[in-house]
Amino acid sequence: xxxxIMGYGTVGSGVAEVISNNHDSIVKKSSQAELExxxxxxxxDFPGDVNESKMVKDFNIILxxxxxxxxxxxxxxxxxxxEFVSSCLKAGKSVVTSNKELVAAKGDxxxxxxxxxxxxxxxxxxxxxxxxxxxxxxxxxxxxxxDEIAGILNGTTNFILTMMIDKNMxxxxxxxxxxxxxxxxxxxxxxxEGHDACRKICILAALCFGKHVYPDAVYTExxxxxxxxxxxxxxxxxxxxxxxxxxxxxxxxxxxxxVSPALVKNGSQLASVNDVFNAILVRGDATGDVVFYxxxxxxxxxxxxxxxxxxxxxxxxxxxxxxGWESGTENYVVDYNELETALYVRAKTxxxxxxxxxxxxxxxxxxxxxxxxxxxxxxxxxxPSGAEKELNSKLEGVDKLSVLxxxxxxxx
Ligand code: HSE
Numbered sequence: 084x085x086x087x088i089m090g091y092g093t094v095g096s097g098v099a100e101v102i103s104n105n106h107d108s109i110v111k112k113s114s115q116a117e118l119e120x121x122x123x124x125x126x127x128d129f130p131g132d133v134n135e136s137k138m139v140k141d142f143n144i145i146l147x148x149x150x151x152x153x154x155x156x157x158x159x160x161x162x163x164x165x166e167f168v169s170s171c172l173k174a175g176k177s178v179v180t181s182n183k184e185l186v187a188a189k190g191d192x193x194x195x196x197x198x199x200x201x202x203x204x205x206x207x208x209x210x211x212x213x214x215x216x217x218x219x220x221x222x223x224x225x226x227x228x229x230d231e232i233a234g235i236l237n238g239t240t241n242f243i244l245t246m247m248i249d250k251n252m253x254x255x256x257x258x259x260x261x262x263x264x265x266x267x268x269x270x271x272x273x274x275x276e277g278h279d280a281c282r283k284i285c286i287l288a289a290l291c292f293g294k295h296v297y298p299d300a301v302y303t304e305x306x307x308x309x310x311x312x313x314x315x316x317x318x319x320x321x322x323x324x325x326x327x328x329x330x331x332x333x334x335x336x337x338x339x340x341x342v343s344p345a346l347v348k349n350g351s352q353l354a355s356v357n358d359v360f361n362a363i364l365v366r367g368d369a370t371g372d373v374v375f376y377x378x379x380x381x382x383x384x385x386x387x388x389x390x391x392x393x394x395x396x397x398x399x400x401x402x403x404x405x406x407g408w409e410s411g412t413e414n415y416v417v418d419y420n421e422l423e424t425a426l427y428v429r430a431k432t433x434x435x436x437x438x439x440x441x442x443x444x445x446x447x448x449x450x451x452x453x454x455x456x457x458x459x460x461x462x463x464x465x466x467p468s469g470a471e472k473e474l475n476s477k478l479e480g481v482d483k484l485s486v487l488x489x490x491x492x493x494x495x
Pocket of ligand 1: 212236237238239240266267268274279379380381
């Protein structure tokens with residue numbers, strides 16, 4: 084069987100490398116007489132590369148070759164990946180992708196085309212890199228009703244937060260180190276602003292709850308406003324700050340989905356996930372909590388997930404996998420302001436004693452936090468749980484309190 088790879092960057096070249104390195108066992112597992120990369124599509128030249136003879140620049144060569152049964156998309160971005168993938172599926176070819184932006188934006192539509200054409204559209208590598216998560220949710224946990232999913236879904240931001248927490252490094256220095264280590268992109272916006280984690284929670288929520296979740300509907304906040312002062316206060320609270328993507332089934336036709344920094348208590352499953360590692364917690368009614376942990380990015384871990392999907396396609400060339408993933412509906416994701424949470428708040432006030440009294444009057448009890456060498460006008464505390472909009476309106480009602488930072492508290 085012949086395959087083609089579109090995009091010869093980090094992941095695409097990793098796919099070619101894994102197929103070449105483990106060729107014999109991959110062929111055996113694929114139940115095919117042969118499994119060979121016939122074309123690699125990329126606009127760049129790769130003189131002297133081991134795969135130079137396979138390089139093509141014209142997508143139509145792949146599309147119009149009936150011998151190519153499975154196409155790997157590792158180009159990234161929405162365009163032209165979307166047009167290429169939908170054309171391949173319409174031509175009856177199966178497609179495997181690592182592109183979370185594509186799956187999060189167009190998963191429902193591409194799965195519908197695949198269904199019509201009796202082809203497969205597989206995307207194990209789009210969430211968690213080499214961590215098995217798509218197949219476990221759709222197959223191994225299929226007997227469960229999954230009501231909640233939460234995770235540290237972005238390696239770059241987890242590395243930055245770990246450096247801030249463990250090494251007292253500023254956000255800027257930690258980001259620079261992440262870039263020097265090759266974790267963060269040169270333009271790290273999608274990582275640090277939470278968009279990458281948002282795409283991943285959309286994919287996981289669609290799999291768990293059965294309906295497409297559009298990234299625009301998910302409130303997303305990154306880690307750029309987290310300071311070392313917040314890190315210190317949260318340490319005194321007995322926890323750490325993590326960027327958490329989470330989604331919960333609220334009723335048959337409503338879910339919550341949000342990406343934001345969050346306070347996590349030490350000792351919880353997610354608190355000890357450090358550096359570039361990812362962890363995804365799935366709450367099933369039969370299994371209870373199941374946590375998937377490992378490297379969420381990187382050339383060979385991600386390529387390993389892509390190639391596993393290629394093997395799956397090859398083995399099931401006439402059979403199609405159904406993910407039970409329908410199109411989304413309006414107002415499916417509830418406004419995050421309506422959700423229950425506790426809030427960590429850091430503020431300034433000229434009159435601490437009065438501010439504390441006023442806060443107690445509106446919230447009942449608050450948990451006051453401390454740190455060494457705090458400024459005299461600094462006040463940090465954790466509120467009780469309540470609907471976020473109500474907590475905010477209570478905060479606004481407190482005189483002479485200037486809020487500098489607010490972070491949600493989670494209980495995973
Ligand atoms: N930039 C992503 C991360 C890569 O840091 O997790 C994997 O999606």
